[in-house]
Amino acid sequence: AEDLFVDGVIHPDRIDLVARMSADFYCHASGDAVFIVRKPVGHTGIGYDRLPDFVKQSHLLSANNIAQLANCEHMPTEQELKQFVAALEAPLEQKKTFDDYEQAGDYRGMFALAIASFDGNDARAEEYFERTARAALAVDDTTTAWFALMYPRQQKA
Structure with missing residues (x-):
């Protein structure tokens, strides 16, 4: 046993x-x-009600993904997002497509390529950011997931 x-x-x-x-x-x-949703032991999460509408209305994130984000203590700040993006290296292999990075589970490469292809109005690029967030959440990296979801909205502001 x-x-x-x-x-x-x-x-x-x-x-x-x-x-x-x-x-x-x-x-x-x-x-x-069988999947894992971490219990917010010792802290209070954001909660579903306080999640931004763009998270709650996502067509790509699962209920489990949304619960992972709701369990976070807080959303990252715009300054943290800027620091993360500045430190994010551009994809080394220029011939790789977004789908190649996704299949490899390389969500940082996905994020860098999404940034490179983002022009502020492209719905497909916004989809790339949500797919990046979903890939980050698959390995419980909620911080990168938040950054991926926040980036296109911060750029439009």
């Missing part, structure tokens, strides 16, 4: 889980169906 535990917690990949949904419906919960 000890092989079920990882760091003192039962690891979901080491057991066969079934979730009851309603009536006679059940769900086999394993593999990619």
Whole structure:
């Protein structure tokens, strides 16, 4: 039974889980169906109600992604965003497309390419920033996700 535990917690990949949904419906919960939403222990998150509308109305972010952002203590400041962007290196491989970076899980490369292609009016470029945020959230990097979501709005202001 000890092989079920990882760091003192039962690891979901080491057991066969079934979730009851309603009536006679059940769900086999394993593999990619199991995900993590960190509990805001010791701090109070922003909360769903205080999230900006552009986050709540996203067509690309999942409910889990939005919950990750709502669990953050605060949104980064514009100054933090400017510092992050200044430190962000341009993609080294100029022949790579946004999709190439996304497939590789390189959300920093995605962000740099989104910045390079952003002209302030391009809906596709804004989609790139949301996809970048989604990729950052997949590895629990909420700060970079916030930066990616804030960048196009800060540039328009």
